[in-house]
Amino acid sequence: MIQAIPFFKPPAFALIKLILKRVGSSLLTLFLVSVVIFIISGFLPGDAAQEALGQSATPEQIAALRHQMGLDRPAIIRYYEWLFGILKGDAGQSLVANMPVKDIISERLPNSLMLAGFTAAFSVPIALFIGIFSAIYRGSFIDRFFNITTLSMVAMPEFLVATIGVLIFSVKLLWLPSIAMVSDDADFVSTLRSLALPIISLAIVVIAQMARMIRATVADQLDKPYVEMARLKGIRFRRIVLIHIMPNVIGPIVNVMALSLSYLMGGAIIVETIFNFPGLASLMVNAVTSRDMPLLQACSMIFCSAYLFLMLFADILAIIANPRLQVQ
Amino acid sequence: MSEFVGHFDINRRDLMVSAMSGAGVLLLPQNSGAEYKPRHGGSIKVATQATSTADTLDPAKGALSTDYVRHFMLYNGLTKIGPDLIARPSLAKSFESIDLKKWHFILHRGIRFHDGSELTSADVIWSLNRHFDARVASKMATIIKQFAEIKADGRYDIIIELSDKNADLPSILAQSHFLIVKNGDNSPKGNGTGPFKLAEFKPGVRTVVVKNHDYWIPDRPYLDRIELIAIPDEVSRVNALLSGDIQIINAINPRSTKRIKANKKYDMLATPSALYTDLIPRQDMMPTGNPDFVKALKYLVDRPLIKRALFRNFATIGNDQPIPPFHPFYNNAVAQTSLDLDRAKWHLKRSGFDGVRIPVYAAPAAEGSVDMASIMQEYGSRIGLKLAVNRVPSDGYWSTHWMRHALTFGNVNPRPTADLTFSLFFKSDAEWNESGWKNERFDKLLIAARGEAGFNRRKQMYGEMQQLVHDYNSVIIPVFISLIDGFDRRVKGLKAVPLGGMMAYQFAEYVWWDA
Numbered sequence: 001m002i003q004a005i006p007f008f009k010p011p012a013f014a015l016i017k018l019i020l021k022r023v024g025s026s027l028l029t030l031f032l033v034s035v036v037i038f039i040i041s042g043f044l045p046g047d048a049a050q051e052a053l054g055q056s057a058t059p060e061q062i063a064a065l066r067h068q069m070g071l072d073r074p075a076i077i078r079y080y081e082w083l084f085g086i087l088k089g090d091a092g093q094s095l096v097a098n099m100p101v102k103d104i105i106s107e108r109l110p111n112s113l114m115l116a117g118f119t120a121a122f123s124v125p126i127a128l129f130i131g132i133f134s135a136i137y138r139g140s141f142i143d144r145f146f147n148i149t150t151l152s153m154v155a156m157p158e159f160l161v162a163t164i165g166v167l168i169f170s171v172k173l174l175w176l177p178s179i180a181m182v183s184d185d186a187d188f189v190s191t192l193r194s195l196a197l198p199i200i201s202l203a204i205v206v207i208a209q210m211a212r213m214i215r216a217t218v219a220d221q222l223d224k225p226y227v228e229m230a231r232l233k234g235i236r237f238r239r240i241v242l243i244h245i246m247p248n249v250i251g252p253i254v255n256v257m258a259l260s261l262s263y264l265m266g267g268a269i270i271v272e273t274i275f276n277f278p279g280l281a282s283l284m285v286n287a288v289t290s291r292d293m294p295l296l297q298a299c300s301m302i303f304c305s306a307y308l309f310l311m312l313f314a315d316i317l318a319i320i321a322n323p324r325l326q327v328q
Numbered sequence: 329m330s331e332f333v334g335h336f337d338i339n340r341r342d343l344m345v346s347a348m349s350g351a352g353v354l355l356l357p358q359n360s361g362a363e364y365k366p367r368h369g370g371s372i373k374v375a376t377q378a379t380s381t382a383d384t385l386d387p388a389k390g391a392l393s394t395d396y397v398r399h400f401m402l403y404n405g406l407t408k409i410g411p412d413l414i415a416r417p418s419l420a421k422s423f424e425s426i427d428l429k430k431w432h433f434i435l436h437r438g439i440r441f442h443d444g445s446e447l448t449s450a451d452v453i454w455s456l457n458r459h460f461d462a463r464v465a466s467k468m469a470t471i472i473k474q475f476a477e478i479k480a481d482g483r484y485d486i487i488i489e490l491s492d493k494n495a496d497l498p499s500i501l502a503q504s505h506f507l508i509v510k511n512g513d514n515s516p517k518g519n520g521t522g523p524f525k526l527a528e529f530k531p532g533v534r535t536v537v538v539k540n541h542d543y544w545i546p547d548r549p550y551l552d553r554i555e556l557i558a559i560p561d562e563v564s565r566v567n568a569l570l571s572g573d574i575q576i577i578n579a580i581n582p583r584s585t586k587r588i589k590a591n592k593k594y595d596m597l598a599t600p601s602a603l604y605t606d607l608i609p610r611q612d613m614m615p616t617g618n619p620d621f622v623k624a625l626k627y628l629v630d631r632p633l634i635k636r637a638l639f640r641n642f643a644t645i646g647n648d649q650p651i652p653p654f655h656p657f658y659n660n661a662v663a664q665t666s667l668d669l670d671r672a673k674w675h676l677k678r679s680g681f682d683g684v685r686i687p688v689y690a691a692p693a694a695e696g697s698v699d700m701a702s703i704m705q706e707y708g709s710r711i712g713l714k715l716a717v718n719r720v721p722s723d724g725y726w727s728t729h730w731m732r733h734a735l736t737f738g739n740v741n742p743r744p745t746a747d748l749t750f751s752l753f754f755k756s757d758a759e760w761n762e763s764g765w766k767n768e769r770f771d772k773l774l775i776a777a778r779g780e781a782g783f784n785r786r787k788q789m790y791g792e793m794q795q796l797v798h799d800y801n802s803v804i805i806p807v808f809i810s811l812i813d814g815f816d817r818r819v820k821g822l823k824a825v826p827l828g829g830m831m832a833y834q835f836a837e838y839v840w841w842d843a
Binding site for chain 1: 431574728
């Protein structure tokens, strides 16, 4: 029996209004984040000139370099210059690398996106499968098995997973490279091979987190009266899960995924360190230690926008999937 | 901040003999590597421990090991330093000075930059004068102040006039910062006379160089291609070596040496170096201004324990002065201070500070300092000295803590000459006179030794300076830390140069791939 799914096209107007509102508040958030980062980084000991010249600098040298970097001007002026620059699409010049921030970022951003993308493509289907499967067979042996594995995977720190992975697959078996070297001349297969260990290390934690959330959400829906009703009507169970339950759980699930993905963008620092992966997170740490303000600001803006964008995307998807939310 | 070096098995006697003979070729064949004839060809990957977006192609700005390695691949200096620590001619075919003040360097003819232009005195003068320019932010800005005049004397001759005598000029010029770039090159991009040409450079990511087929030293270099990256995480660096992804690494933690020894395909080179982490009691603060208190601290240091436990014996016992035992100018007559709790207790009582709680600042930035502080705290508790160990973050340590409290830790890298170490860290008016001591006799000797050409006379003067530092400066130098490189056994020709790992970063020109 084929049943019409209550799946209305939302009034485009309401959706656009929501998007505009969210974009507006996102811009405000970005602005506040940039202010906070600028102020906090001002509290760090030393500045770019001192860090660049190192231990052996004389005060005159530091003063000269500070002047050259423009660090001798008041912080508020530097901030305004940066702000107007970024509004015009110019992220400024890196104080340390002597090249435009844009160039440095464009070198690293694709790497981070690639790593996040591959990891997501690998984790999402597995997490969905584990989550839904163990929700359906709640209490069964397989559910308990997944429960224990995912729990221990969540509890296992990434560096442990990564290090054990390297010891087994790189050092002992010599199957996979221990460092993720991405180069422009590498073909797809060798890129994938060098990324295999980082992807697996990241995916393990991400899969476990997502699977647990998905299981909880789906299990919650399974207890709802409408599911019982559907079962009493004699609808096939697979159909109940895919067509009745799914629209109700897409919202929370997409939210979980968005959180995981935004974590993959910026939170991969440990994996980047262990595999020496030239991604954005290590670039940002680098910017902090070298006190490279323009670079630091650019990185934080990217992480923040990625987060906000993914959240917005998740909300829109949830609204489209669940007509009840459109009324609110 | 700490920079490392590689190792080898040159023995001390060899080192001393060749140092004193003052003659011979740059790399005396001292180990088994010499049984082989260098092979040409091959491509290797090399990983150092430090990189950042500040990576540079400008020798004057070099700040980290990766920079030094890169610069020695692409450029040459007027002079160079080999395993015996003696500076020999490189781009200059000879140098001489009658009064140690006015120096005459004569360049080899026909040396070409990678772009095909010939090396002339103008390039040298440009390269040296750059260090005066504050906008270049040269690491040698302080050193260059000794240069009163640098001028050309024809196309291939250079006259350098110093403001004061300095017998060490050739060693100073052998540092990577003084490598020669092209005349007019404001921000050098790799166009040097060096053994390799730049193929790719991404700051903070990697450097690729290929063999310079027109290199001015015949038959060199041996390798076709080197890819240089940095793996800051030590465990990852060792893993990368053991998994065959990388062929040479530096800065191995002594704790990892077992893992490398366990694998027959890899080997290590331990370079005894003058690198040290020191405890600095400031003489202008209390209680560290009290000589008895400092004495108590010195008797409280268990040097063999530090050598064994912290550095797994990859270290040389130190004696509170910065010249290591394998240095040509080492004074072996200075009595060794060792752990003596009774004396420590007696001096502590006399200082009147027993029972007083004293903070000591340590950070991972000063290698081993946190553990050293804990060891001293333990021994201190046995004699009534309460050391409170403040472990602070490495980030910003040098600008906010180092030398700013009564008791902090420092970390001093090997310098090419005894004079540089003494001038930078021990001269009364030095910026980093760590303990803040003032000693007229020492300052006088330091200046006088620069103007002295005879080896024996210099050794005597530097010997007295070591005694002075040991007796009157409060700095405590428990051990000199050896630098450990790891390499694939198919890499041949790697030797220890005690100024830094990876043959003091100069390996690229000398190693070959035997496979």
